[in-house]
Amino acid sequence: MAQFASPVMRRLLQEAEEAAATEPTVTFPDDYPNSVRHFLLIGFLGMFIGAIVFFYMGISRKVNTVMHVLTFFIAAVSACSYYAEWAGLGVEYKTTDTTPRVIFWARYLDWVVTGPLILTDLALLSKSDTPTIISLVGNMVLYVICGLIGALTVAPYKYMWWVAGLIFLIIVFMLLLQRLNNAEGYGGDALKGLTWLTILVWIVYPIVWIVGSEGTGALGLSQEVGILTIADLIAKIGFGFYLLANVDAPESESVPLNQSSQQYV
Numbered sequence: 001m002a003q004f005a006s007p008v009m010r011r012l013l014q015e016a017e018e019a020a021a022t023e024p025t026v027t028f029p030d031d032y033p034n035s036v037r038h039f040l041l042i043g044f045l046g047m048f049i050g051a052i053v054f055f056y057m058g059i060s061r062k063v064n065t066v067m068h069v070l071t072f073f074i075a076a077v078s079a080c081s082y083y084a085e086w087a088g089l090g091v092e093y094k095t096t097d098t099t100p101r102v103i104f105w106a107r108y109l110d111w112v113v114t115g116p117l118i119l120t121d122l123a124l125l126s127k128s129d130t131p132t133i134i135s136l137v138g139n140m141v142l143y144v145i146c147g148l149i150g151a152l153t154v155a156p157y158k159y160m161w162w163v164a165g166l167i168f169l170i171i172v173f174m175l176l177l178q179r180l181n182n183a184e185g186y187g188g189d190a191l192k193g194l195t196w197l198t199i200l201v202w203i204v205y206p207i208v209w210i211v212g213s214e215g216t217g218a219l220g221l222s223q224e225v226g227i228l229t230i231a232d233l234i235a236k237i238g239f240g241f242y243l244l245a246n247v248d249a250p251e252s253e254s255v256p257l258n259q260s261s262q263q264y265v
Helices: 007-022 036-057 066-086 108-127 129-153 157-181 189-202 204-211 221-246 249-253 257-262
Strands: 090-095 101-102
Touching: 007 157, 036 221, 066 108, 066 157, 066 221, 090 204, 101 108, 108 129, 108 157, 108 189, 108 249, 129 157, 157 189, 157 204, 157 221
Parallel strands: none
Antiparallel strands: 090 101
16 A cells, blocks of 8 residues: 555655664563562562551451551552552653653552551641641642652653642641641650651652652662662551551540541631
């Protein structure tokens, strides 16, 4: 059929065939470096074991508190995310930017769920009111969405999304510190330790974004995945163990979610 096409059409068809022949073909997870697959597997196993332990800590009590349930879901959702990435799901090979990049967009689906759950745990620990909880969760969701859109966008527009997300994250930090100074809760040293643990670990995420695959690409993929895996394990599994080990059981059981979140409305 090409012989009956005009010269212009034949030239366009030839260019399309050449572009298709030169376009890189990437198959996940076969094209992961071994170190990346190892880090993703470590992340999955850590989250999976943590979810089992948190589940057991909850059912072994006479009363399963809201914090036990939330902490279990934090680890369980992250375990699913890491397994998906290890298996090659939730991954995009981004060729529209200056340099081809590997984007783990399943990571953002993880964070948009687990981030608000972590903040809800902290809000319950400090007996935050409903507007504070909504503000914390809303700003966290906006931070993750901005990061995801920026990761899938080309430069220089993606950096504006990174700045917008950073603003929402700073608002989250300000609200956490405000609750730390004006908390009506029972957390005490546990609340202070968990708040600072969350803030210090979450600072790592926008830094890795800007130097990793989503941003400038200055950081290698193995180093990026390794740093984020360690940060995730600390922010979720370390957070969960610290929280459940330090919460005053009798007092925590007497404060259900509905009561603690509505008594200041």
